[in-house]
Structures are given as C-alpha cells and as structure tokens.
Amino acid sequence: MTYKFDHHRIESALQKAKDTRHVLIGSNLLGDVDDFFVRCFGEQKAVIIADENTFAAAGKRVFDALSAHQRIDVEPFIFPSEPILYADYQNVLKLESFLKLQDAVPIAVGSGTINDLTKLASYRCHRPYLIVATAASMDGYTAYGAAITKDSFKQTIPCSAPYAVLVDLDVVSQAPHRLTASGYGDVLGKITAGADWIIADTLGIDPIIPHAWLLVQDTLRETIGRPGLLKTGDTQAIGRLIEGLILCGLSMQAIQASRPASGSEHQFSHLWEMHETEHGVVSHGFKVGVGSIASAALYEQVLKQDLENLDVSRICAAWPPKSQVEMNVRQSFSNPKIIEEAVNHSLAKYIDPMQLALRLEKIKESWPTLKERLKSQLLSASEIYDLLKEAGCPAHPTEIGHSLPDLKASYALARKIRSRYTIFDFAAETGCFDDCVDQLFAPGGFWERAPHK
Ligand SMILES: [Zn+2]
Structure with missing residues (x-):
C-alpha cells in the first residue's frame, strides 16, 4: 500500500507556523525538485549542503535535477563523513563563511546534523533555506532553534526553522534503520x-493550546501503532512517522515553545x-x-x-x-x-x-x-x-x-x-x-x- 500524504493536515499546520511555508511529502520527488524549489523561492540560484553519505543518498540527484535547470552555479558544500560529522559550532562557522560567498538559497540534504548546521548558518546569513530530509530520525526538521555543541556544551541556539521541507519517501525509507528507530x-x-x-x-x-496540542496528539496513536513495519522499510509506516515528526516541529514553531x-x-x-x-x-x-x-x-x-x-x-x-x-x-x-x-x-x-x-x-x-x-x-x-x-x-x-x-x-x-x-x-x-x-x-x-x- 502506498502512503497517502494528508495535505490538509500539513497545510493547516503551516498556516500557524512562523517560518515554514512549504512542506511536500511523497514518493519519487527528487526528479521534480526544481518545480518545488521555484514554487518556494522563485527564480533564485541554489547551493547544496550535504555530507558524503547524504550526498550519495539524495544530494547528487538533487544537484543533477537542479543543474539541468541551470539553477546551480557552485559546487556543493560537502562535509566529510569520516570522522563522523557532528553539529559543532566550528562547522556552523565554516558553513556560514562559505554561504556568505554565494548569492544562493541553501538546500540542506540530510537529517539532524546537516539540518542543524544549515539552519543556524543560514539564519546567520539572513537566508531562508530548504531541507531535503534523508531520514525519519527526529522532530527537529521543522523546529525553530538548532541543537549545536558549543564550548563542549550541547545547546539549542535560537534561529528560524526552514522555509521549506521536502521529503522523498523513497529516500527516507532507505535510511539506516537505527535512524528511523x-x-x-x-x-x-x-x-x-x-x-x-x-x-x-x-x-x-x-x-x-488546542491547535498545538492536536498537531502532536491527534494522530499519535496511529503513528506509534505498528512499529514492526518500520524495520521492513514500509513506506507507509515511515511516511506516517515522518509526517508525525514534522507536525511536532510545526506545533512547536506555532507557539514558539517546545512544550507540545x-x-x-x-x-x-x-x-x-x-x-x-x-x-x-x-x-x-x-x-x-x-x-x-x-x-x-x-x-x-x-x-x-x-x-x-x-x-x-x-x-x-x-x-x-x-x-x-x-x-x-x-x-x-x-x-x-x-x-x-x-x-x-x-x-x-x-x-x-x-x-x-x-x-x-x-x-x-x-x-x-x-x-x-x-x-x-x-x-x-x-x-x-x-x-x-x-x-x-x-x-x-x-x-x-x-x-x-x-x-x-x-x-x-x-x-x-x-x-x-x-x-x-x-x-x-x-x-x-x-x-x-x-x-x-x-x-x-x-x-x-x-x-x-
Ligand atoms: Zn526530541
């Protein structure tokens, strides 16, 4: 069975969200990423941010699809995957100085770490960004604030949430199971x-706050109901999970508090x-x-x-x-x-x-x-x-x-x-x-x- 993305639920959540304006979840979306990009950002240029793993998983396809529309003028910014990449402040600064040299919309391709690094670096450049999710691994995609380690202390640094989110279920269902878990x-x-x-x-x-409560709780039982399916890479179960995670982020964004x-x-x-x-x-x-x-x-x-x-x-x-x-x-x-x-x-x-x-x-x-x-x-x-x-x-x-x-x-x-x-x-x-x-x-x-x- 294929996952049915409930546009209505996300759309009504977006009306209350402070920063995020577009969310698209579905299968086989990467080939048409340029259409989505134009809908969100108009005829601007784009620049890809990924690590070696997420570039291989989805970044390359995003890069190729956008390059075919002359959307990209610069090489992607790719963090090495070895040693493992962390959301460190030093990496934020590196990315920020790179972004400042480009007149382009950042497209982060990844999950928690890449999203947090790009979220803060883009914010510091006063630039809205697009996240292309690669795993249903946490609810931070649409949350405001970035979880960054600074002075050996993990902290949530205030900053805007992404302007747009794209989830290709064929990509997230291929992610290592520990991320989905x-x-x-x-x-x-x-x-x-x-x-x-x-x-x-x-x-x-x-x-x-009723609307914030409902975004998280309304479909929660359904989302958590059949965890065994996640192990099999079931697109419908994983789709429901990532939709649930995105709604949690939008709920926090709507009331600017993590309480929900x-x-x-x-x-x-x-x-x-x-x-x-x-x-x-x-x-x-x-x-x-x-x-x-x-x-x-x-x-x-x-x-x-x-x-x-x-x-x-x-x-x-x-x-x-x-x-x-x-x-x-x-x-x-x-x-x-x-x-x-x-x-x-x-x-x-x-x-x-x-x-x-x-x-x-x-x-x-x-x-x-x-x-x-x-x-x-x-x-x-x-x-x-x-x-x-x-x-x-x-x-x-x-x-x-x-x-x-x-x-x-x-x-x-x-x-x-x-x-x-x-x-x-x-x-x-x-x-x-x-x-x-x-x-x-x-x-x-x-x-x-x-x-x-
Ligand atoms: Zn959490």
Whole structure:
C-alpha cells in the first residue's frame, strides 16, 4: 500500500507556523525538485549542503535535477563523513563563511546534523533555506532553534526553522534503520510529554493550546501503532512517522515553545546529553525512548496515590525554602556550567509554602478528573517498553550506558535541569516523589523486573 500524504493536515499546520511555508511529502520527488524549489523561492540560484553519505543518498540527484535547470552555479558544500560529522559550532562557522560567498538559497540534504548546521548558518546569513530530509530520525526538521555543541556544551541556539521541507519517501525509507528507530523513540515521547502538559494545564501553570496540542496528539496513536513495519522499510509506516515528526516541529514553531513535544522524558535525555563526554554516543531518540519508559513508570506510581486526601499542612511544613533548594542543586552537579543552568531552572519554578498550599488544594479538588485524563493519555511503562523493542530501539537503560542506580539518580537530577513543570514536580509537590521512585527499583518494582535484553 502506498502512503497517502494528508495535505490538509500539513497545510493547516503551516498556516500557524512562523517560518515554514512549504512542506511536500511523497514518493519519487527528487526528479521534480526544481518545480518545488521555484514554487518556494522563485527564480533564485541554489547551493547544496550535504555530507558524503547524504550526498550519495539524495544530494547528487538533487544537484543533477537542479543543474539541468541551470539553477546551480557552485559546487556543493560537502562535509566529510569520516570522522563522523557532528553539529559543532566550528562547522556552523565554516558553513556560514562559505554561504556568505554565494548569492544562493541553501538546500540542506540530510537529517539532524546537516539540518542543524544549515539552519543556524543560514539564519546567520539572513537566508531562508530548504531541507531535503534523508531520514525519519527526529522532530527537529521543522523546529525553530538548532541543537549545536558549543564550548563542549550541547545547546539549542535560537534561529528560524526552514522555509521549506521536502521529503522523498523513497529516500527516507532507505535510511539506516537505527535512524528511523531513533525517530520512533522521539515521537513515542509525546505520550508522556502530553501527560505532563495535561498536569500543567490542570494546575493553570501552562494552559494547553488546542491547535498545538492536536498537531502532536491527534494522530499519535496511529503513528506509534505498528512499529514492526518500520524495520521492513514500509513506506507507509515511515511516511506516517515522518509526517508525525514534522507536525511536532510545526506545533512547536506555532507557539514558539517546545512544550507540545517535550516533557519529563526529554529531561532524562537532556540530562544524559549534558554528561556525554563523547559525541553522539547514543542518538537523541534512543534516550527519549528510555526516558519515556522511565516517566511512564513514575506516572504509574503517582496514579496509585490518594491525592484527594493530601495532608496539606504536613506537606507545606516540610517544604524546603528557596535557599535550601539552591544548595541542593549546587551539590547535585559537578560541572560549573550545568550547576548555573540547573540553579536558574530550579529556582524559576520554585514556589513558597503558601503558594504550595494553594496548589495542593487545587490538586485535591481536581485529582479525580485529572487522574482519568492522565489514564486516557498514557500508555503503561511495559507497553512503551514493548513498542520500543518492536521498533528495534533500546529499551533498558543499560543498553544506552546507564546502570539502574544511575537511572534512579537521574529521576531527581532530571527534575532540576529544566523549569518546565512535569510529573517530577507534581510528585515532589504532593510529597510522593522519593517513595514512588524507590518503589520502582525495589523488589517487584518496574525497573527491578524489567528484562535486560
Ligand atoms: Zn526530541
């Protein structure tokens, strides 16, 4: 069966997007890339940016098709593929100085790394660009901001999203399976990200914005439903996955916030990324996948709590003052850069005991409804575990280099590195965080039972 690209869904998403104006997904598109280019950029010249692998996978065909229309005056900018290319700031500067010499629209041919490098370099040259995707590997194609390593620190540097995106399904379905699997992990994370947003919405901290919510959640179950097909290179399954990833990016672009696509599961991933001393050891989506299991497992414990009968004054009396929170954060990390970032984020979401009392009253009152909303949003940790396995993703933390004690510590640390309100904060504020996490690792708990392979 061939994949049917739902123009309507993407078109309505584009109406709310800030930077991206054109998205085309379909089969056998590279031969007609010039038509699409002209529709997006008029009669301008183009310049190709790729690495050796993505040039071979699609870049050469894009180059030939555009050259046939006298669209190209310069040789493509091709990064070597050995050693592996990373989204480093130095590479952004190299590309930027090259682009400044050309009066041409950048066409990035690649996935995460090439897109991030071109996104930032084009932005710095004040030039809209086109991305020709080569793998369904993450939701960053249409996101604003570029994930770049600068001063040995991976960070999201603000910049515009691409003006246009072209996805040829014959290309992305030929990508190495680990890339598609990584995209699957990233999209599966929207289950817990959605649950976190539901909590923040209920408590009036971060109200759900319906159109942004729907872009991510409306077709999510369908997108994650049959992961086994991804391994076979099934064009329809991969088409649905990349459409889902593109919609996530457009959702973030529409509200200029990552809330629709990123919650507690991403905080595990960000935490582990901060401590990676080597580049690209584990792909983003694989960390998000394991983080999603970890968050879903915490949700299961929290959902067992009797929050309608919280003892508000007892919890407020034990609530730490701001100074103690700061001290605790400072003692939790060793890298000075991470410490400063974590202090800022933790203090930004700190509330005092009086504010906590109000929030807890709200939780008591809304728990019966909130609990049901969360249950219908979530999947169990075991279900997420099985879906990841079926997709060919790592599921146990040891498969991505984290022991169980490491993972256990990560729960408390992940809470500290982002100001975003998630299940971590909800569990902490209701006084059940430590117990819930302990139970997951105690005999009979989810992580104690989870199969290692
Ligand atoms: Zn992600």
